[in-house]
Amino acid sequence: MAAKRRRTTKRASRKKKKVEKAAARPVLNASGLAPEMQAVNTYLAVANVNASIEFLEKAFGFTRGVILPGADGQPRYAEMRHGDSVVMLIPKGDVTTATGGAAALYTYVGDVDKALTKARAAGAGVSEAEDRPWGDRTAIVTDADGYRWVLATFKKLVPFT
Numbered sequence: 001m002a003a004k005r006r007r008t009t010k011r012a013s014r015k016k017k018k019v020e021k022a023a024a025r026p027v028l029n030a031s032g033l034a035p036e037m038q039a040v041n042t043y044l045a046v047a048n049v050n051a052s053i054e055f056l057e058k059a060f061g062f063t064r065g066v067i068l069p070g071a072d073g074q075p076r077y078a079e080m081r082h083g084d085s086v087v088m089l090i091p092k093g094d095v096t097t098a099t100g101g102a103a104a105l106y107t108y109v110g111d112v113d114k115a116l117t118k119a120r121a122a123g124a125g126v127s128e129a130e131d132r133p134w135g136d137r138t139a140i141v142t143d144a145d146g147y148r149w150v151l152a153t154f155k156k157l158v159p160f161t
Contacts, residue, residue: 031108031109031110032108032109032110032111032112032152032153032154033108033154034108034135034136034152034154035154035157036065036086037086037108037154038084038085038086038108039107039108040105040106040107040108041085041086041087041088041105041106041107041108042085042086042087042088042105042106043088043090043098043099043103043104043105043106043150044087044088044089044090044103045090045091045092045093045094045097045099045101045102045103046089046090046091046092047091047092048091049074049075049076049077049078049089049090049091050074050075052078052080052089053067053075053078053080053089056080056082056087057080060082061082062080062081062082062087063080063081063082064078064079064080064081065078065079065080065081065086066078066079067079070091075089076090076091076094077089077090077097088106098132098136098138098140098150098152099140099148099150102148103148104140104147104148104149104150105147105148105149105150106150106152107149107150107151107152108152108153108154109151109152109153110153111153112129112137112138112139112151112152112153113129113137115139115141115151116129116139116141116151119141119151123144124141124142124143124144125141125142126139126140126141126142127139127140127141129151131155133158134158135154135155135156135157135158136152136153136154136155137152137153137155138150138151138152138153139151
């Protein structure tokens with residue numbers, strides 16, 4: 001009886017490890033999720049990216065992720081991390097960003113074009129989808145309350161310059 005109990009306990013332990021391993025594995029292809037990003041990320045348009053980086057570090061203990069400089073050497077894009085969460089910082093009014101320099105919720109979906117069809121059918125304002133230089137295919141959806149959602153599907157890793 002004791003041998004049978006040990007086998008059952010070992011089997012349960014192996015099954016638990018498989019479940020934990022599967023849960024920890026990111027699902028990139030099915031979700032359209034970019035590496036090290038969450039399904040929904042805050043996309044803040046700020047007056048000064050560098051000042052916002054410093055504030056988030058000092059005030060809330062955020063850590064720096066990817067930071068891209070602009071032509072003037074100042075940060076023009078930054079990923080600030082807090083646990084598993086990401087806040088993306090862009091300069092207000094920067095027309096080269098996904099939203100033209102406006103705040104939004106950057107949301108990864110499995111297929112931007114399909115998601116746009118659903119959003120349009122639900123009555124949202126939608127832009128056309130486009131492939132972006134940073135490797136995502138994106139489109140902007142504006143909901144009934146006027147909030148912007150960047151729908152994005154990760155397509156390829158692009159080296160940061």
